[in-house]
Amino acid sequence: MTDTTTKPARTSASAVAAANPRIIEAREHTVEIVSDSGEGAQKCGQIFGAVSAKMGNGVWTVEIIPAEIQPPARSVAGASGNRIRIGSGPVTNWGDEAHLVVAFNEQVVLGRHRLEALADDCVILIEDMWASHPDEAVRAAWTAAIEELSSKPYRVIRVPMEERCLTLVENARKGKNMFVLGMLSCIYGRDLQRVKDQIAHQFRKKSQELYEQNVGLMELGHAWAAENLDFRVNVPGMADTGEMVVMNGNEAIGMGCVASGMDLCSMYPITPATSVSHYLSEVFEKFGGMVHQAEDEIAAIGVAIGASYAGKTAFTVTSGPGLALKTEFIGLAIMAEIPLVIVNVQRGGPSTGLPTKVEQGDLLSALYAQPGDAPRVVIAPATIEECFHVVVTARRIAEAFRTPVIILTDANLATGVQPFARPKLDVRWHASPPDQSPVSAGKGPFEWDTRTGLSERFIPGQAGGMHTLTGLSHDEKSRVAYDAATHQRGCAMRSRKLAVLQQTLKTPEIHGDAAGDLLVVGWGSTKGAIEEAVDRARAEGLSVSSVHLRFLSPMEPGLGEMFRRFKKVFTVEINYSDDPSDPFITDENRRRGQLSWMLRAQTLVDVDCWTRVFGEPLRPGQILQAIHDRCPGATSGKGGAL
Amino acid sequence: MPRGHFGEGGCSVIPFASSLLDCVSCSTEDKHLGPADYGSSVPRWCPGCGDHSVLTAVQRLLADENLPPERTVFVSGIGCSSRLPHYLKTYGFHGIHGRALPIATGVKLHRPDLNVFAVMGDGDCCSIGAGHWIHAIRYNMDITVLLLDNCIYALTKDQTSPTTPQGYASNTQPKGSWLPPLNPLTVTLGVTNASFVAQTAEWVPSHLFETLKAARAHRGFSFVRILQRCPVFTPDIFQKAVRDPGQIELLVHDDGIPTAGLENLYKNRQAHDPRDLHGARRLAEFDGKFRLGLFFKDASAPRYEETRHLPVHTAQERMDLLDREFDRYAV
Numbered sequence: 017m018t019d020t021t022t023k024p025a026r027t028s029a030s031a032v033a034a035a036n037p038r039i040i041e042a043r044e045h046t047v048e049i050v051s052d053s054g055e056g057a058q059k060c061g062q063i064f065g066a067v068s069a070k071m072g073n074g075v076w077t078v079e080i081i082p083a084e085i086q087p088p089a090r091s092v093a094g095a096s097g098n099r100i101r102i103g104s105g106p107v108t109n110w111g112d113e114a115h116l117v118v119a120f121n122e123q124v125v126l127g128r129h130r131l132e133a134l135a136d137d138c139v140i141l142i143e144d145m146w147a148s149h150p151d152e153a154v155r156a157a158w159t160a161a162i163e164e165l166s167s168k169p170y171r172v173i174r175v176p177m178e179e180r181c182l183t184l185v186e187n188a189r190k191g192k193n194m195f196v197l198g199m200l201s202c203i204y205g206r207d208l209q210r211v212k213d214q215i216a217h218q219f220r221k222k223s224q225e226l227y228e229q230n231v232g233l234m235e236l237g238h239a240w241a242a243e244n245l246d247f248r249v250n251v252p253g254m255a256d257t258g259e260m261v262v263m264n265g266n267e268a269i270g271m272g273c274v275a276s277g278m279d280l281c282s283m284y285p286i287t288p289a290t291s292v293s294h295y296l297s298e299v300f301e302k303f304g305g306m307v308h309q310a311e312d313e314i315a316a317i318g319v320a321i322g323a324s325y326a327g328k329t330a331f332t333v334t335s336g337p338g339l340a341l342k343t344e345f346i347g348l349a350i351m352a353e354i355p356l357v358i359v360n361v362q363r364g365g366p367s368t369g370l371p372t373k374v375e376q377g378d379l380l381s382a383l384y385a386q387p388g389d390a391p392r393v394v395i396a397p398a399t400i401e402e403c404f405h406v407v408v409t410a411r412r413i414a415e416a417f418r419t420p421v422i423i424l425t426d427a428n429l430a431t432g433v434q435p436f437a438r439p440k441l442d443v444r445w446h447a448s449p450p451d452q453s454p455v456s457a458g459k460g461p462f463e464w465d466t467r468t469g470l471s472e473r474f475i476p477g478q479a480g481g482m483h484t485l486t487g488l489s490h491d492e493k494s495r496v497a498y499d500a501a502t503h504q505r506g507c508a509m510r511s512r513k514l515a516v517l518q519q520t521l522k523t524p525e526i527h528g529d530a531a532g533d534l535l536v537v538g539w540g541s542t543k544g545a546i547e548e549a550v551d552r553a554r555a556e557g558l559s560v561s562s563v564h565l566r567f568l569s570p571m572e573p574g575l576g577e578m579f580r581r582f583k584k585v586f587t588v589e590i591n592y593s594d595d596p597s598d599p600f601i602t603d604e605n606r607r608r609g610q611l612s613w614m615l616r617a618q619t620l621v622d623v624d625c626w627t628r629v630f631g632e633p634l635r636p637g638q639i640l641q642a643i644h645d646r647c648p649g650a651t652s653g654k655g656g657a658l
Numbered sequence: 659m660p661r662g663h664f665g666e667g668g669c670s671v672i673p674f675a676s677s678l679l680d681c682v683s684c685s686t687e688d689k690h691l692g693p694a695d696y697g698s699s700v701p702r703w704c705p706g707c708g709d710h711s712v713l714t715a716v717q718r719l720l721a722d723e724n725l726p727p728e729r730t731v732f733v734s735g736i737g738c739s740s741r742l743p744h745y746l747k748t749y750g751f752h753g754i755h756g757r758a759l760p761i762a763t764g765v766k767l768h769r770p771d772l773n774v775f776a777v778m779g780d781g782d783c784c785s786i787g788a789g790h791w792i793h794a795i796r797y798n799m800d801i802t803v804l805l806l807d808n809c810i811y812a813l814t815k816d817q818t819s820p821t822t823p824q825g826y827a828s829n830t831q832p833k834g835s836w837l838p839p840l841n842p843l844t845v846t847l848g849v850t851n852a853s854f855v856a857q858t859a860e861w862v863p864s865h866l867f868e869t870l871k872a873a874r875a876h877r878g879f880s881f882v883r884i885l886q887r888c889p890v891f892t893p894d895i896f897q898k899a900v901r902d903p904g905q906i907e908l909l910v911h912d913d914g915i916p917t918a919g920l921e922n923l924y925k926n927r928q929a930h931d932p933r934d935l936h937g938a939r940r941l942a943e944f945d946g947k948f949r950l951g952l953f954f955k956d957a958s959a960p961r962y963e964e965t966r967h968l969p970v971h972t973a974q975e976r977m978d979l980l981d982r983e984f985d986r987y988a989v
Contacts, residue, residue, distance in 0.1 A: 069989045260989035267987070274980050277973060279768060299983060303976050304968045308767065311793035315760040318753075318790075322733070322764020325751060326772065330764070348754050435989050441981055446973035476749040476765070476772050479728045484698075484743040484750030495699070496744065 034242070040249045044074075044103035045204075046111045046135075049196060050128060051120035052089045053082060053096040056193030061098025062433070063197055063214045067206050068100070069262050069435040070214075072253025074107035075100065076544070077433035078633065080128075081372045090146075090157070095124040099133075102204075104252050107434070108399070108544025112637040114138055116203070116249070118196050120177070121146055122161035129165055131632070136169050139247070141199065143192075144174035173245070175199070180240055184232050194230045198237025204249050208238070259438040265403040265429030265541075269359055270295035272407030273331060274303050275439070277446030278357075280330040282308045282320040287371045288427040289335045289361035313341035317358070321345060324354050325485065327450035327475035329411060331357035336365045336378050339422075340385070346420055347386035350510065352485040353418035353462065353471070357410045362426040362540075364631050373631030374427040376540050377591040379610040382422045383569050389507050391514045393421040394569040398543035401436035402566075403429055408445045415447065417513045418473055424568070426590070428541040428633040455481035460493035462509075469512030514570040521567055523574035528554060528561030531581035534647050536562040537623070538588045539611055542634050546588050549639035558647050565611070576619035584646055586624035587612040588639055593627040690724055693717035701745045708860035708886030709739050712806055715866045716746070716775075719874060730773040733762040735787060737779035738813045738888075739806035756787030759794040759803075766799045770963050773874075774800070780807040784820040784840055795849040797962040798879045802870070805842055805881065806860075808888040809895050816891045823895060843942035843953060846881050847935065853878035853959035855938065856915065856952045859885040861900050862924075865908075865950055868916045872952060878961055885948060899948050909941065909951025917951075924950075 047064070051057035058079060065077035080097045087094035101111040113135035119125035119142045128134055146158045165172060181188035181195050194215070201211050215230050263271070269292050273281060281300065283293045297307045310316035313334060320330035334342065339360045349356045364370025365377045382394050393413055397406040403425055410421040455474050461483045464471045471492075474481030483494045489503045490496055497503070526535075527547050538546045543564045553560040561582070565572060579585045589609040594601045608616070609625030616623050626642040628634065696717045703709045720730065730748040734740035736755035743750025749772075753761050762776040783791050783805050794801070810828065811817040817830040821842065825834035846855050854876040858869040866884065873880035887896050899905040907926040908917050914932055917924070928949065930937055938953040971979070 066989070257989070261984050261987040262989050263987045271980065271983065274976065274983070277976070280764075282764070301968055303979055304971050306767070306966055306968060310760065312789055314757065315763070315790055315793070318757045318760025319764035319767065322751075322761035322766075323768040324764070325761070326731075326765040326769040328768040330768075344754050345757065352751075438984055438988065441977045443973045443977050446976065476731050476769065477729055479726075482727050482747055482749050484732075484746075484752050486744070486752040487754055488752070 034244055034246055037245065038247045040247055042115075042249055042251050043105070044101060044107065044111070045116065045249050045251050046099060046101040046114045047200065048080070048097060048099045048114040048117045048128060048133070049193075050080060050095045050097040050117065050124040051193070052094055052124065053084075053086055055096075055120050055189060057097035057120065057196075059218060060193035060197045060200075061100050063211070063218055064200050064206070065098070065100045065102075065433055066262055067201075067210045067214050068102045068204070068253075069260065070210050071207060072255065072257055073251060074103040074105050074254070075262070075433070075435055076107040076110055077101075078110045078428065079431040081431070090121045090123045090154075092123050092127040092130065095127040097124075102251050105254065109548060109636060110432070110545075110633050112635045117141070118199065119143065120192065122158050122165075126161045126164060129168070134168070134170065138168075138170050140165070140170050140172045141175050142172060143177045145176070145178040147174070175240070180236055181233060184236060185229060191229065191233045194233035195237035195240075198234035198239070199241040199245075201234070202238045202241035203245065203247070204251065257435070260435040261438045262433060262435040263400065264291075264431055264433045265397075265400045265425055266291040266361065266431070267295050268400050268403035269333070269407060269423075269425065270299075272404040274300065274305065275404070275441060275445050276408040276411040277329055278305060278331055278407070278411065279328040280306050280308060280320060280323045282310055282316045282323070282330060282332050283334070284310050284313045284316045284338060286313070286335045286338045288363055288430045289333045289338070289359065291430065292333045292359065292361070313338040314345060317342040317345040317356075320356060321349055321354055324356050325475070327452075327477065329355070329415070329447045331359060331407075331411075333359040333361070335361050335363050336381075337368065339378060339381065343385045346392070346422075347388070347390050348487045349420045350386065350390045350392055351487045353473070353510070354420070354485075355414035355418055355473075356420040357407065357414050357423065358420060359407075359423045359425065361430045362424060364629065370631045372427065374541065374590055374633055375629055375631070376424075376426055376542070376589050377610070377629070378424060379539070379568060379591070380613070382424055383614075389511065391511045392419055392569060393417070393514070393517065393567075394424060395421065395567055396424040396540040396565070397429065398540060398564050398566065399436070400429060400432060400434045404439060411447060413517065417517060418471065419513060424540060426541050432541070432633075450475055452477050454479040460491075461485070462490065462492045462494055462506075464492065464509040466509070467512075468516045469509040470516070471509075518570035518573060521570070521572045523578065524563050524565060524572050526561050526563050526578065529559070530561070530578075532559035532561055533583050534558070534560045534643060535579060535582035535585045536560065536588055536639070536643065537565065537585060537611065537615065538562065539565045539568060542588055542590065545634045545636045546639055548636040549643060552636065552640050553643045553647065558643065558649070560643055560647060568611075568614070571614075571618055575615065576621060579615075579619055579621040579623065583648075584624065585615075585621055586626055586642075586646060587615065588634065588642065589625060589627040590629060590634060591627050592629050593625050691721055691727070693721040696720045696727060696747050698745050698747045702741070703738060704890055706887070706889035707738065708808060708884070708888070709742065709806060711860040711863060711866065712739070712804065712884055712886070713742055713745055715863060715870055716742070718867055719870045720746075720748070722871065723874060725773050729771065730775070731762075731765055732775045732777055733758045733765065734777040735779070735782035736813070737782050737811070738808075739777055739779040740782060742777045756782050756785070757790065758782065759787060759790040762801050763794060763797060763799060766801055767963055767966070770800070775802045775804065777804045777806065780805065780809060780821045780842070781811045781819045784842055784845075788820075792845075792849055795846055795879055795881065796851045798851045798853050798959050799962050800877050800879075802873050802880045803882065804870075805883045806886050807842065807883055808886045808892055809839070810888055810892045812888045812891050826892070826895070828891070841942065841944060842883050844939060847939050847942055847954055851959050852881070852954060853956045854880040854952075855942075855954045856881070857883045857885065857948075858915070858950050859896070859899070859906075859948065860887065861896070862906075862920070862950065864919055865915060865917065869950075869952075872915055876955060877957065878959055896948075905946070905948055907947045907949045909949055909953065911952070913955065914952040915950070
């Protein structure tokens with residue numbers, strides 16, 4: 017570590033350095049702002065990300081969230097804040113290590129250090145009030161932390177945040193984040209008018225006085241950085257990005273629900289899905305939609321099923337433990353062929369698991385949790401933009417095929433923020449009004465077209481369509497039937513719908529060449545990181561391609577044929593699999609990644625997997641390392657922690 | 659005009675769908691249907707089962723109120739009694755065990771124009787579905803709720819239910835039920851926003867019918883516990899009361915359940931004002947007498963579906979609003 021005790025003083029030497037700062041030219045740069053919970057690091061990061069997006073940078077913002085609302089102050093596990101990765105082109109993931117960290121105390125940055133989240137040449141701007149804190153234990157903790165950080169060649173710069181802020185406000189705890197925003201604005205050359213506009217937007221519900229105070233603090237930070245820091249970072253933006261919007265995946269899901277013409281969001285609070293309903297609770301009624309907070313997860317889906325049965329479009333949103341509770345009702349909706357959209361924002365499992373952290377561990381339970389044969393549609397959006405559009409697709413499939421559709425997103429998409437092209441809205445995305453025309457005599461609600469399994473749905477209010485839906489095995493008229501032929505026929509008809517849907521899907525596009533040494537297969541939020549890793553590997557001359565699956569049930573066509581054009585195929589997933597080198601693990605007993613398990617069954621190709629459950633999004637460097645490990649002729653490059 | 663026809667109640671929530679419905683000629687509205695017209699297939703309950711009696715009363719109610727079959731929905735859970743919708747010629751939803759009320763909530767929340775009934779057994783409502791029961795009482799939506807209480811799990815063949823009397827033997831508690839039974843009336847009366855609580859018995863058809871009729875007329879969550887014999891597994895639980903009218907006490911009041919014609923048989927009568935919640939809770943405690951009648955009614959209790967007024971937009975209007983919403987997120 018260099019400059020451990022760098023404390024810029026207004027000596028003539030540093031003033032000269034600050035007056036002629038070194039400009040670091042970068043195609044992309046990753047910043048982290050970490051604090052104790054409640055110190056406003058996330059707001060600071062959001063504003064910085066939004067301003068960067070407005071200045072034409074590609075941006076990916078992700079929240080760093082502790083599991084508790086108020087973890088102990090100054091704790092290693094309590095780091096709360098943002099990572100903002102900005103680039104000169106589109107940014108699709110959170111990257112590898114941070115290049116610059118602003119820390120409100122030494123413990124939170126220590127937490128990031130231990131997670132190997134920081135690049136070796138990372139610049140750490142750290143609040144220095146702790147070094148001279150009256151409490152001896154705090155001073156000791158500071159010294160120990162600085163000592164531990166010195167194991168890496170970071171550049172640590174002490175910043176008198178508290179001291180400077182106190183010149184303007186009485187309580188620096190509320191406002192330090194704006195000082196930090198000012199520093200970052202100076203370092204990255206952000207347009208100050210845009211920064212002020214964004215502060216105004218962020219605090220639009222607050223007073224003018226607070227706005228002015230925040231701008232004052234921001235300018236204070238800017239001035240301090242201009243005076244004291246000897247470097248700047250220049251990440252040029254794109255000239256013309258077209259009309260863009262910026263939001264997180266859960267907001268995109270919420271807006272997708274509105275766009276698809278949903279009438280009801282029936283939910284029960286669960287992290288990290290709840291912010292979908294927070295967003296909808298704020299705006300949905302304006303559109304004529306309703307958020308119903310049910311008494312439990314089971315009732316949440318039950319109410320959605322009741323509303324859908326009655327001719328409304330409804331969805332429920334949950335996370336893994338909630339999906340488990342909804343299992344029996346999903347089976348009923350499949351059996352009684354009730355359209356329904358279920359959004360599962362995945363988190364770490366099993367059980368309560370990692371409530372705020374990302375995992376892709378619910379794929380198999382989304383597909384197979386029900387007793388008996390229960391075919392349903394499962395789709396996984398890969399980007400925040402897709403979180404918006406997937407709901408429209410899901411709602412249409414649910415109604416056209418009279419089936420539940422499960423959308424699998426995850427905590428990475430839920431809290432990640434990325435600009436994307438503003439959608440051109442199309443009124444045809446909305447649901448048609450329910451058909452209420454009378455049903456001709458003798459018609460049943462399950463008169464399956466035996467070629468497709470499709471049948472016409474009657475809803476209450478339709479004269480002549482009276483019938484009783486049931487989860488029991490039933491015939492074309494929904495009469496309870498236990499005979500063998502009827503049950504076999506009903507199962508076949510429900511299954512056939514998936515085959516028909518599959519026939520309408522396209523083979524997914526390959527990223528890279530259509531044949532080669534290695535194919536990486538992914539699904540869900542990992543697309544950006546995988547493709548970045550593949551691009552790096554290809555730049556090294558490796559014969560690597562990737563493909564990303566959106567439909568997990570039914571699966572897109574042509575996969576087996578595609579896989580056979582590569583010497584080796586492996587999935588990259590955020591779920592658990594046994595490491596082949598672990599004790600007792602053999603090729604026979606190895607428990608594999610969930611997608612690879614499915615692909616092996618589906619294609620009879622020996623699909624390998626590389627999976628991790630660190631509770632954080634995958635880093636492109638880690639994936640690149642996994643590619644190197646599997647790619648003939650690769651020289652082992654720099655990877656991430658494995 | 660019977661309740662549930664358009665132009666009344668929650669149609670403001672979905673006038674679009676309502677007006678759409680109104681333009682469709684409803685085949686049944688202009689003719690009067692008899693009880694048999696509401697019947698579907700032949701019930702497959704055991705001979706002597708109280709479910710038959712309830713089905714008959716329900717058919718009579720539907721005919722008496724002239725409810726259009728296509729605008730009437732019976733939601734049920736799982737159990738002998740939950741087969742009831744299959745035997746009616748209305749819309750029905752025979753769901754999963756314990757979950758009739760969430761489904762009924764979803765139907766009523768978005769289609770207040772429909773006449774919604776929920777049919778449950780004692781295991782369904784008071785055991786596996788107890789959580790929903792508590793909250794549905796509080797939601798107080800306009801749903802007529804029939805608890806067919808035979809004090810036993812019958813479809814699965816003789817297991818103790820929450821309402822099985824203490825000491826009563828079953829396949830799962832062969833030495834007799836360990837604990838005193840749960841009292842569905844006191845539980846319901848204990849929940850905030852309860853608005854209609856009545857008890858009747860399947861072997862007193864006129865009282866059963868009048869109770870269902872009063873429940874149906876009440877705007878809110880009308881909870882009716884129907885004491886019911888299972889001829890196979892609990893033939894004797896209510897048999898003494900069937901044979902000895904002295905064990906029955908009728909709650910009487912001008913606003914209560916009409917008891918005309920029952921005077922000669924049931925001489926025990928207890929005046930009770932259904933506005934008196936405290937009195938209702940006291941009378942609902944079981945002290946050896948089976949009390950039939952209206953325990954509590956509060957027409958002023960807020961209804962969840964009424965609190966959720968939503969604007970109505972065309973698809974284009976919604977899309978225009980959404981486009982403006984995107985402005986907030988514009989880069």
